Amino acid sequence: MAKQSNRLLYLDWMRGLAVVIMLQGHVLDGWVRPLDRTGEWFWLSQFLGGLPAPIFLFLAGVSLAMVLDRMRARGASAAELAVNVLRRGGWILLLAYAFRLEQFFVWYPASDWGDVFRVDTLNCIAASTVVIGLLSVAFKTRRGNVTAMGLATAAFVFVTPWVYPLRANLPAFVLSYLNSNGHPWYFSLFPWAAFALAGITFGYALLQARARTDETEFFNGVAVAGVSAYAVGAAMSLFPIFEYGFFDYSLTGPPYFFVRLGWVLLILYGAYKWSTLETSGGWSPIVMLGQASLLVYWVHIEIVYGRPLHRFAQALALWDAAKHLLWLVPLMVGLAVIRHLHRSGTPPLQFRPAWRRSPNSEHFNIRHGDQPIVHHLFDNRKQAPDVLFRIDDRYHDW
Numbered sequence: 510m511a512k513q514s515n516r517l518l519y520l521d522w523m524r525g526l527a528v529v530i531m532l533q534g535h536v537l538d539g540w541v542r543p544l545d546r547t548g549e550w551f552w553l554s555q556f557l558g559g560l561p562a563p564i565f566l567f568l569a570g571v572s573l574a575m576v577l578d579r580m581r582a583r584g585a586s587a588a589e590l591a592v593n594v595l596r597r598g599g600w601i602l603l604l605a606y607a608f609r610l611e612q613f614f615v616w617y618p619a620s621d622w623g624d625v626f627r628v629d630t631l632n633c634i635a636a637s638t639v640v641i642g643l644l645s646v647a648f649k650t651r652r653g654n655v656t657a658m659g660l661a662t663a664a665f666v667f668v669t670p671w672v673y674p675l676r677a678n679l680p681a682f683v684l685s686y687l688n689s690n691g692h693p694w695y696f697s698l699f700p701w702a703a704f705a706l707a708g709i710t711f712g713y714a715l716l717q718a719r720a721r722t723d724e725t726e727f728f729n730g731v732a733v734a735g736v737s738a739y740a741v742g743a744a745m746s747l748f749p750i751f752e753y754g755f756f757d758y759s760l761t762g763p764p765y766f767f768v769r770l771g772w773v774l775l776i777l778y779g780a781y782k783w784s785t786l787e788t789s790g791g792w793s794p795i796v797m798l799g800q801a802s803l804l805v806y807w808v809h810i811e812i813v814y815g816r817p818l819h820r821f822a823q824a825l826a827l828w829d830a831a832k833h834l835l836w837l838v839p840l841m842v843g844l845a846v847i848r849h850l851h852r853s854g855t856p857p858l859q860f861r862p863a864w865r866r867s868p869n870s871e872h873f874n875i876r877h878g879d880q881p882i883v884h885h886l887f888d889n890r891k892q893a894p895d896v897l898f899r900i901d902d903r904y905h906d907w
């Protein structure tokens with residue numbers, strides 16, 4: 510059985526990997542000249558660049574399951590759970606608009622006021638947190654949530670091609686969040702919230718498995734589920750019956766959702782297996798990036814798409830653009846280290862992460878009967894969350 514102290518290491522590592530993929534995807538997308546955008550290497554970069562958003566949304570769902578489960582263990586009422594969900598979602602949404610406003614003023618007067626209201630990844634995470642969190646509040650048990658959220662995920666995926674083109678008598682602002690309102694580059698609830706639904710389903714299933722102390726067996730099943738999801742998606746793409754409604758394979762198509770979900774689950778399995786290695790207990794730059802993902806997201810956007818290096822915009826050969834990752838990635842790791850030092854006051858190489866602490870410590874362990882369920886990994890300080898997309902329960906009391 511895997512070491513219990515490694516509980517969240519694989520989630521941090523997976524988030525950090527998504528950050529690295531995001532960095533290369535944005536650098537090449539932003540700086541590679543049109544001449545080099547038709548080659549296989551650029552295609553591979555952008556294919557991989559399509560994975561971070563599903564990963565972040567999936568992990569946001571996992572985080573939500575853990576927070577709500579712990580609150581239930583403390584005896585929180587349905588109203589308290591709902592308030593927590595609304596606070597989480599509201600705070601994430603506030604940060605999303607703060608980011609957009611900052612972008613608007615940086616580029617003023619060339620900026621477009623309409624871009625402030627664009628529905629991006631953070632906006633989608635905020636909306637998904639509220640909708641999915643309130644739905645989860647209605648179910649009191651892990652098993653009930655696994656069943657309900659799993660069915661909701663499937664339903665969400667298969668109705669998306671019908672819902673996506675709807676233009677009901679609703680304000681444009683609401684439609685932008687619901688189905689993008691004709692903006693395919695938006696991260697609207699349909700189709701993107703399906704990954705958060707899958708994540709909260711996974712989160713409750715993981716908590717059930719940990720309560721039974723069969724985490725290794727559970728993740729073996731995750732690997733099988735990942736391969737199966739990919740195979741199902743690939744097979745579905747061969748049958749025209751799944752091309753219905755507003756069908757765009759890489760946007761609204763159910764087959765592509767299952768393909769991407771398969772990739773997410775397989776990456777998660779790999780992250781878990783890495784966390785069981787003896788060498789995983791040391792300092793990891795990938796984990797560090799995952800723990801500072803919001804800060805890295807915000808700063809790297811300013812570097813890649815901002816004014817200071819705007820002369821690079823679609824002006825570099827592919828390999829010249831790729832070389833800039835040699836300083837950008839270490840810079841982001843350094844930024845994450847500085848953030849860590851500011852928060853903890855201890856150097857990362859000496860830092861014993863919370864997942865390495867004794868699971869028998871009362872402060873770090875909530876129990877349900879004789880079984881530990883969710884560890885208090887961090888302190889209770891009320892502070893801005895690493896929304897993109899920190900997977901822990903640090904901010905349960907916003």
